[in-house]
Amino acid sequence: MGPLAGVRVVELAGIGPAPFCAMLLADMGADVLRVDRTEPVDLGVRLDPRFNLLTRGRRSVAIDLKRAEGLAAAKRLVTRADALIEGFRPGVTERLGLGPEACLALNPRLVYGRVTGWGQEGPLSAAAGHDIDYIALAGALGAIGPRDGAPVPPLNLLADYGGGGLYLAFGVLCALLETRASGRGQVIDAAMVDCVASLLASTFGQLAAGTWTEARGSNALDGGAPWYAAYETADGKHVAVGAIEPKFYAELLRRLGLDPASLPAQHDRAGWPMLRERLARVFRSKTRDEWCAILEGTDACFAPVLGLAEAPRHRHNRARGTFVEIDGVTQPAPAPRFSRTPGAVRAGPALPGQHTDEALRDWGFTRAELASLRASGAIAGGR
Numbered sequence: 001m002g003p004l005a006g007v008r009v010v011e012l013a014g015i016g017p018a019p020f021c022a023m024l025l026a027d028m029g030a031d032v033l034r035v036d037r038t039e040p041v042d043l044g045v046r047l048d049p050r051f052n053l054l055t056r057g058r059r060s061v062a063i064d065l066k067r068a069e070g071l072a073a074a075k076r077l078v079t080r081a082d083a084l085i086e087g088f089r090p091g092v093t094e095r096l097g098l099g100p101e102a103c104l105a106l107n108p109r110l111v112y113g114r115v116t117g118w119g120q121e122g123p124l125s126a127a128a129g130h131d132i133d134y135i136a137l138a139g140a141l142g143a144i145g146p147r148d149g150a151p152v153p154p155l156n157l158l159a160d161y162g163g164g165g166l167y168l169a170f171g172v173l174c175a176l177l178e179t180r181a182s183g184r185g186q187v188i189d190a191a192m193v194d195c196v197a198s199l200l201a202s203t204f205g206q207l208a209a210g211t212w213t214e215a216r217g218s219n220a221l222d223g224g225a226p227w228y229a230a231y232e233t234a235d236g237k238h239v240a241v242g243a244i245e246p247k248f249y250a251e252l253l254r255r256l257g258l259d260p261a262s263l264p265a266q267h268d269r270a271g272w273p274m275l276r277e278r279l280a281r282v283f284r285s286k287t288r289d290e291w292c293a294i295l296e297g298t299d300a301c302f303a304p305v306l307g308l309a310e311a312p313r314h315r316h317n318r319a320r321g322t323f324v325e326i327d328g329v330t331q332p333a334p335a336p337r338f339s340r341t342p343g344a345v346r347a348g349p350a351l352p353g354q355h356t357d358e359a360l361r362d363w364g365f366t367r368a369e370l371a372s373l374r375a376s377g378a379i380a381g382g383r
Helices: 017-027 068-080 092-096 100-106 131-138 157-182 192-199 201-209 246-256 269-283 288-295 315-320 356-362 367-376
Strands: 008-012 031-036 059-063 083-086 111-116 186-191 228-232 238-242 302-304 323-326 329-332
Touching (some): 008 068, 031 068, 059 068, 131 157, 246 288
Parallel strands (some): 111 186
Antiparallel strands (some): 228 238, 323 329
């Protein structure tokens, strides 16, 4: 079920943003068929496949795209698909024979989604890179971290997932909507450097207005403001406060027992060091749980800083079902939520090629054709 039920997507197996996009589409009900290689690929990371959550919710077929028979099989899938997504360097799928021109010739309604770090063209387009490089070039990395230290990468959330996977999914769905009206497919170029720049729209607006300074750790939302920061508690844990608006800031001070008259004004930047010291002193006076009892659920804009293992156990996340357990693995539930057609995790991660025969039959291949493909070495995996 789900809002994307009936949509068929071919995913050319890769890493990072493309699998995340495929996971999002599958969570929402799309029939996403992952085309894996027939031989395992060494990515330098050893991970039990059942923990590779980005591959959840969809079936996997193993096809050797370098064999003529395998390429022909993949092209047949393209003719049955609404969309194809890939995350290789520019030119790779063209060399395989599955580039946009070849695929759109087979299926003029196809939405062809591509995600790369630097984009399909430009002086850096052929270079290798990772999340940290793309957010560095877009301006995001330089804005994150302490004022007196080096920039700090925010995991790989911004480029790989927020910029790459989410924007690719957005682009694919936009194009699918347009195809309903025009009857024509098109190509989506989701470059992570472009997409991270898009995420920075508000910050660039503040920079142009003169309300954002390039000095890292000196602004309202980058840890510079003492009322938008994390503080250590008596038990060595941390809490987060984000009391931006005056009424919420006043509520925070009231619940902390601080007299505003004894403190610098909220937006007096010269007074921020003193205000931060006072807040830090107060927060160190109680444990994290004690502060939760005082501040959680109020308009002080407060939350405990939870570890990854703690987050699924928090009462709010439990009440909302923010996390689910599939095959013994705790993981985030599909988001966002729909009132009539909710998404769901239909299955845990598949082994490469686990559903080769089953899925290909569902996509129109006969048993005799599958036997021929297997005899030629073009397919492998589950029967």
